[in-house]
Structure formats: structure tokens, C-alpha cells
Amino acid sequence: MEFSRRNFIRLGALSSLSSILFTKASAESFIQKDSFNSEKDAFKLGMAGYSFVNFNLDDSLKMMKRMDIRYLCIKDFHLPLNSTAEQVAAFHQKLSGANVTGYAVGPIYMTKSKTEIDNAFDYAKLVGVDLIVGIPNKEDLEYISKKTEEYNIRYALHNHGPEDKLYPNAKSIYDLINHLSPKMGICFDMGHNMRDGREPSADLKSYHKRIFDIHLKNVTEATEKGSTCELGRGIIDVPKFVKTLRSVGYAGKCSLEFEKDMKDPLAGIAESKGYFQGVCDAVK
Template identity: 65%
Template sequence: MNTRREFLQKGFLGISGLALASTFQLEAQATTLVKKEKEDGFHLGVAGYSFVNFKLDESLSMMKRMDINYLCIKDFHLPFKSTATEISNFHEKLKQSGVTGYAVGPIYTNSVKAIDDAFDYAKRVGVNLIIGIPNKEDLAYLSSKTKETGIRFAIHNHGPEDKLYPNATVIYNLIKDLDANLGMCFDMGHDTRDGQDAIKDLQQYHKRIFDIHLKNVTSATAEGTTCELGRGVIHIPLFIKALRKVNYSGKCSLEHEKDMEDPLAGLAESTGYFRGVCAV
């Protein structure tokens, strides 16, 4: 006959075994998610603007907790006038956190000189992609710069409030006959807020989409606001399916504008949702 002590011991061991098995299972699932993400041609990143209220060390700490390895660099983390030593130190700090800075911007270029300065900045930083918002009258000059330097420039759409580039269609129609290195940073949330279909636009314009600001929005109207990926009106599983169909090879950088003073929870939720969908 089992004693009370034996019963408790067996019960404890059983519970411990289940907990240990659950831990192993969760670790295996996490490994599968990251592996699946790496198998796709596109990779998860963070748009630097998400960290506008945080210093670089704090931002990198959040990225490390989410196991995200790509950052679009904003000038509040690496100023335009940074010296070669400051740029080198910046990249070393990113490297120590397992992060690669893959692009700079968004940068507003309201003159030809501003365009030249943006390209000089990108060259000194050592990236091949600029996210920016140029004047329409400067697009021909911008096209000549992308052709001359080989550095790509991706125009960012900002939704119905943006009188220059509200959606992907407007950008495409302006650049379709210009240099192939001139494309767009497709903000799927702002595109949706302007009444567009983000999935169809991705499929239609993918050859000129160099970067994606990954987000969801609460409604397909001007009043829509950024929310976690799994909570908005954009069907993220279908969006990811479209990414695979068009063989998208750029970055999908989370831009979380819902809680700018405390973005980690929302970014982490969106990260988990994205990786979970990718693993299916």
C-alpha cells in the first residue's frame, strides 16, 4: 500500500515531468519559429521610429528580448553629422547585440542638396538603402542618384494626410518609368488607412517594394490607428502568403506607434504573431 509520502512524491515527479516536457516542447516550438522565419526570403526587423523615445542601448535591449536582428536606423540614434569613429562605434554596439543596421530613414529630402546629403550619409553609414520622402519635382534627380550610386531609395507612403504619397499606387505611377533602384517603402497600415487593399498592392507593386513597414490598423479609414498585428483589419496570414508568392526578399520591419512611451509589449505580441503565422 502506498504511503501518503510516496503518493506525494509520485505526484510531484509527475507534475515535474509534465512541466519539463512542456518546457522542452516550448523551446522546440520557438526554435521551429525562428528557423522557419530564416527560411523565408524576408526577415523581421524593427523600424527605428518605434524607439523614438528611447536611447540606443534601451532599443537594442528590447530587440534582444524579441530576438530581432535587423534595424532601420533613425538619425536620433545615429545623427547625420556622425564622424567615422562614431559610425564605427555605433555598428560595433549593434554587432554586440546581434543586430544589423540595414537601412537609414525615413529622411525628408526637400531639396537637391538634401538628397545629396542623404546619399552621403547612407554611404558613410555603409548601407545600400535609404527610406525617404522627397519632393515630387526632385524625382528625376533622385533617379539619377540611384542610378549613379547603386544605392536604392524607397519612398515612404503616409496615408490620407500625406498630400505627396498617400498610398502605393501614387508612388508607383510616379516612379515606374524611372531608375529601377528607385522604389518604395510600403507602409501597409497607411496604405490601408487610405482605403487601399494592402495585399493586392503588395502583389501588384512588389518589384518596386524594397522595404515594408509591418503593422496593422484598427480600420481602413483615415481614423484607423496602429495596433498589434493580430488585432487589426489587415489579414496578416494572407499578407504573409502573398509575400511568399511574390518571393519578397526585403525586410519586414515592425513599426509600432500605438504605445510610443512603452512599445515593448505591443512589439513583442506582434513578433510572436508574425512568427507563429510564418511557421504554419
């Protein structure tokens, strides 16, 4: 890493400060006053909806509003797949009230039948997003490729690490889709990629033209035993990753997915956001 001693100390201080301040009454004002989603970078910070699996939509949006995170990948436990147009309109109204935009739906599992695929595309169209994050069967990829062209909706396959026999890492997805529609891509989970022994920055550089979405997280080990953790505490070189995002001109969302302490995630998400912003501010 090409960091000066001053920047290195600054990053450490920022990460520690975000944790300390969040435990005090002034946490909300500290978090709200920053504005990560500036025009400095083409990529924007978001939240992967799965982080809020234990919370209803209202409480999830309260957390996002406190942290000034403005983009959400929508999960079906907040907006069911069988929602009506009226329910979708009410959902978007709630998001708007929190200054949040739903930019994608998923991950959605669709491994039982093509009907699940058809329903997912109808759902995305009704919700009004242009990106589905999904986990399909390999034999359905050609069918999905045609659907992306028919609906003009992109489809990003999510990698889930060494336990995932379908799509463990970004390369496994790229090798299956590189000959298909350019609307077929990858939701790049950098943590699971690392757990499968593949360095995230290298794979981002190699496959960036097909990476439509990124799940930001860190992990404790580059093995199946590795667990997810706060962004600044794991083994992934986040400053290098940010430099790679800029060098390849990535213009999608980088969505925090916090899978540690999922019944009490706010402090960890805030720490991760503070660290990521500190890195983005310090890296040249």
C-alpha cells in the same frame, strides 16, 4: 483564408500566449529562444527605428535583443546625419554586440533642398547601407533617380496614408517612379496603405517589383480615423499578406513599426512579433 480549424485556433493561442507570457518573469526566455530569421522564407523580420523614438540606442538594442529581432532600419535620432566615420564605427560596434545589423537608413525627410538629398546619399554611403527610405518632393524624383545610379544605393519612398498629400499609398508612388531607375522603389507601409482604403495584399502583388522595404503594422479602420495597433488585432488580413509575400518571392525586410504606446512599446512589439511568427509557421 484557407485555414483549418486547428490552425485558426493555433494562431489565436499564439497571439494570446505572447501577451500573457510577456507579462511574467519568463518573458525574456520565451522570446529569446525562437529564431524567426531562419532560411524558411526569403524575407526577414526587422524593426523600423521610429518605433524607438523615445529610447536611446542602448535601450532600443536591449529590446531588440530580448526579442531576437536582428535587423534595424536606422533613424537619425540614433545616428545623426552629420555623424563622423568614428561615430558610425562605434554605432555598428554597438549593433554587433546585440546581434543586430543596420540594413537601411530612414525615413529621412528631404523636402527643403537638393542639398538634403545629397547629404542623405553621403550619409547612407558612410553608414554602409544600400537602401535609403525617404520622403522627397515630387519634382526631385528625377534627380534622386540619377543619384541612385551614381551611388549604387536604392531609394524607397514611404507612403503615409490619407493625410499625406505627396505619397498616400503604394500606387501613388509607383505611378511616379515606374519609368525611373529600377533602384527607385517603395517602402510599403501596409497600415497607412489600408487607412487610405487600399488592400495591402493586392497592392503588394501589383507593385512588388518596386517594393524594397515593408513596415509591418495593423490598423483599426480603413479610414483616416484608423489608428495603428498590434499586428494581430486590426482589420488587415495578415495571413493573406504572408501568403502574398511568398507568392511574389519578396526577399526584403518586413520591419515592425509599432506606433501605439510608444513610451512603453515592448509588450506590443513582442505580441506583434509572436503573432507574425505564428502566422508564418501556420500558413502554407
